[in-house]
Amino acid sequence: DAGVTQSPTHLIKTRGQQVTLRCSPKSGHDTVSWYQQALGQGPQFIFQYYEEEERQRGNFPDRFSGHQFPNYSSELNVNALLLGDSALYLCASSLGLVPLLDTQYFGPGTRLTVL
Amino acid sequence: EDQVTQSPEALRLQEGESSSLNCSYTVSGLRGLFWYRQDPGKGPEFLFTLYSAGEEKEKERLKATLTKKESFLHITAPKPEDSATYLCAVQANYGQNFVFGPGTRLSVLP
Numbered sequence: 477d478a479g480v481t482q483s484p485t486h487l488i489k490t491r492g493q494q495v496t497l498r499c500s501p502k503s504g505h506d507t508v509s510w511y512q513q514a515l516g517q518g519p520q521f522i523f524q525y526y527e528e529e530e531r532q533r534g535n536f537p538d539r540f541s542g543h544q545f546p547n548y549s550s551e552l553n554v555n556a557l558l559l560g561d562s563a564l565y566l567c568a569s570s571l572g573l574v575p576l577l578d579t580q581y582f583g584p585g586t587r588l589t590v591l
Numbered sequence: 592e593d594q595v596t597q598s599p600e601a602l603r604l605q606e607g608e609s610s611s612l613n614c615s616y617t618v619s620g621l622r623g624l625f626w627y628r629q630d631p632g633k634g635p636e637f638l639f640t641l642y643s644a645g646e647e648k649e650k651e652r653l654k655a656t657l658t659k660k661e662s663f664l665h666i667t668a669p670k671p672e673d674s675a676t677y678l679c680a681v682q683a684n685y686g687q688n689f690v691f692g693p694g695t696r697l698s699v700l701p
Binding site for chain 1: 595623625627632633634635636637640678680682688689690691692693694
């Protein structure tokens with residue numbers, strides 16, 4: 477049973493560029509959440525997708541956008557990259573709207589470096 | 592605003608030296624409290640979910656407990672392989688996002 481997978485593993489971009497990160501949820505999960513984790517800090521919630529719609533959003537600018545596909549996989553897009561966007565981007569999947577079953581399971585992350 | 596703090600920030604133990612990590616939270620209606628372990632450069636690995644005060648969960652050398660304001664992760668006779676950052680997160684109300692604390696970096700020396 478495959479867990480949460482993310483691609484790519486590492487990515488280097490320059491300021492002003494755009495980036496797309498990808499996530500495939502754990503088998504049987506229908507909800508995907510994205511987090512940004514700066515070095516030495518806890519993950520910060522970006523947004524959550526369920527049934528191909530953004531269900532909730534954290535305190536991140538509109539430069540951060542996402543998408544969920546019919547197979548529940550998801551993409552995170554970041555436009556006009558800033559140096560401060562350098563971080564580990566984590567994807568977590570869960571079984572949405574099911575009480576006591578919506579524990580979030582995380583993927584290995586994508587390390588984004590903005591130069 | 593929902594908040595999670597963790598203490599200590601870092602902890603160094605000798606192998607076999609038991610200790611506890613603290614997670615204090617402020618949340619409007621706790622839905623669940625979650626403990627994760629994170630190794631450097633990797634994604635968090637799920638450990639426990641606690642839903643109500645008084646609840647306890649155990650896994651190998653780890654035991655998590657929950658009160659109305661905080662949670663403790665007790666580590667009994669730790670081994671070097673227990674070295675990692677331990678993250679605490681809360682979920683407020685049904686379907687809400689997770690709010691994470693900054694983590695406790697645990698080092699267990701042989």
